[in-house]
Amino acid sequence: MSARILVVDDQPNLVDLLRTVLEFHGFAVSAAGTAAAAVETAARERPDLILLDVMLPDGDGMDVCRRLRTAGSEAAVVFLTARDARADEIAGLAYGGDDWITKPFDMDVLLARVRAVLRRTRTTTTNLLRYDDVELDPDTLEVRRAGTVVPLSPTELRLLRYFLENPHRVLSRAQIYRAVWEFELGASSNVVDTYVGYLRRKLDPLGPPLLVTHRGFGYALRRTPS
Incomplete structure (x- = not known):
């Protein structure tokens, strides 16, 4: 953390x-x-x-x-x-x-x-998982950004938790899929991109974007300089 x-x-x-x-x-x-x-x-x-x-x-x-x-x-x-x-x-x-x-x-x-x-x-x-102004309480499963509660689905919670446990690291789609869905990523699957999009739509309106795309590889939880 x-x-x-x-x-x-x-x-x-x-x-x-x-x-x-x-x-x-x-x-x-x-x-x-x-x-x-x-x-x-x-x-x-x-x-x-x-x-x-x-x-x-x-x-x-x-x-x-x-x-x-x-x-x-x-x-x-x-x-x-x-x-x-x-x-x-x-x-x-x-x-x-x-x-x-x-x-x-x-x-x-x-x-x-x-x-x-x-x-x-x-x-x-x-025990809170934090990065920047995003917090996840593993006990209550409550997520906040800048003090505002953000409702997430169970899969979105698992995905956010994985990012919060690995801040700044560039994580491949395969790594994310294994950690969140516990299966190997199929060659044509875009489920990771879809759920990252869901997280962005819920988190980005409350502050600067934090999920950075590394094209051809995956994503990182990192605040970019404004």
Whole structure:
């Protein structure tokens, strides 16, 4: 299962670097460049962890953290900041942060701290299968996208679950058919394409397309840059 991370920083180059590194290591990443966008995106996408710059163009990252906690957000918060005063770090943790990383930082250290915070903070809701803003609860079989319940048939549920268990991987039609229908794919069968189409018609109206076609091979669950 892929943990979802929201990167909040007004430096586009740093955001792009963090997105590239985190996605390479299997995380689902979204980004915001302002305090207002951070609050709105966190409420909509419910990330597992937020990498939060302290100094934002329209406000203070600590205040963003306070607002999220007041609204009931349980996302872990790791502050990223050039401030290195001990008093600032203590204040950030008091506002509801879970860790504090001073810029500039080593990317391997950041990855280790992110994983450590996720191990400490992820709760029993981690049985949810998630990618981007899509969630599937294996216990209740409820699917949501951007907080909206999406009714799926049993076959559509199995297909979505297979994609959620294999984010970013390019899956051949034969692989998908064996996993979902538990038979070998016939040479002329288009059942995989048909059911991917069904999923797209139900998921795409609620957000950016996530099922990417690899012509002549199969599909991947991956958010493409807008």
